[in-house]
Amino acid sequence: MNQATHSSPPSTANALAIDKLEVHYQGIIALRSVTLEVRQGEIFTLIGPNGAGKSSLVNAITGIVPSTGAIAFEGGELNRLPAHQRARRGVIQVPEGRRVIAPLSVMENLLLGCEAVGARKGDVQADLDRVFTLFPILAERRSQLSGTMSGGQQQMLAIGRALMGHPRVLLLDEPSLGLAPVIIADVFRAIRQLNQDGMTIFLVEQNARLALETAHRAAVLEQGRIVKQGEAAVLAHDPEVEEHYFGQAAAH
Template sequence: MTSHPPPIAAPEAVPGQAGADALSITNLEVHYRGITALRGVSLTVRRGEIFTLIGPNGAGKSSLVNAICGIVPGSGSIRFDGSPLDALPAHRRSRLGVIQVPEGRRVIAPLSVMDNLLLGCEAAGVRGGDFEADLQRVFELFPILAERRNQASGTMSGGQQQMLAIGRALMGNPHVLLLDEPSLGLAPVIVADVFRAVKRLNAQGMTILLVEQNARLALETAHRAAVLEQGRIVRQGMAADLANDPVIADHYFGQAAAT
């Protein structure tokens, strides 16, 4: 008889969770390099919630994030706060407040921590923000970045670089933060620190789309979730409901535990 982990309780509701959709995606298709990466994907991310997307490698999770950000072309409809994004290039989407923390962190290694954070301000463009307040928020969230502000980012640990990648995105004053595999390659203690920061940002009202291969951790963190397999959404609903489904647990939690 298969044993299952204890039930996962739903995270507390956050202000704005029941409000209008921050992101609305309808019948999204992505084809590139001769591959169909997404097939008719539809989902909504509500303002003020954490929505997580789980699935195996190659399911199309990163393709979805990149299509939302305008990095890869797609057909269908992507709307942000009710307005269409489909015709906008990537830099225009980021300046509206749709900002990604990419898989693999991609900090600019020769530049200092501070210079990487300053580059993050460019994502906001004329929308801007309060630089000092944004910087203080980043340093409060990740104090190590304040301590290492003059250090070349390429000499930092993987966990510190992940914190810097998130901090750089926050300097762009995002309205929707897209996190692509934030736990990838990190030690468990650092993963815990990163996910505490994610929850703290959400508690402050930030809308977050989380792509994460550690399915159990993702479902423990999120309010709602979808399962993506072979480019299609195969399940969608409350994260706690999916986490407590024996089929989901059998299919994904073993892999997450092994990771």
């Protein structure tokens, strides 16, 4: 795949600033003093092996799991806010495994995404139009039960549902997992388009090569620690990254 064409360089201002973040599960340390910054308007990607703590980091940012350390979003502290209040500030996650609500239609799933907006509710029809422009198949299948859709269509629906919540930073957890290559291309085209439209994206991705081709900056997480961090194009040619993560997709 060719190197992605990025939008104009992102701002030097931070959307997310994470300092000495730790997550513990029943005495097991999942994240160890993680410090990183995600700049306004960039795609920041996190790669790492199975069990490294990638999903734990996303879940800590969105408030799904408790953490210690500092998480700042656009200059304001998130640490003490519950997950739904973080979502209402615009910190919205597309979870691993998509987790669409199978008995509900495509349209019903999308409208549920509006609940994340709370007091920031906008023009629902304009939001739907945006999602349908990005993923035309969802417009065609708007009455279909989401549980009967293909994995790729469900991934598009999960992203669309998140967009209905007006994210200021969109956190994507393994968007290519289990998808056919042609569908992965469609999903990543949409990710790039969202970024070109100005959205900040935090991408956790098991396909390290694709992630580094797509992102502006990146970090490598191993055993709960950040071991490398920098420009994605530089990390893509780092001998250790090439040895550990290229040739086969890095497993989640």
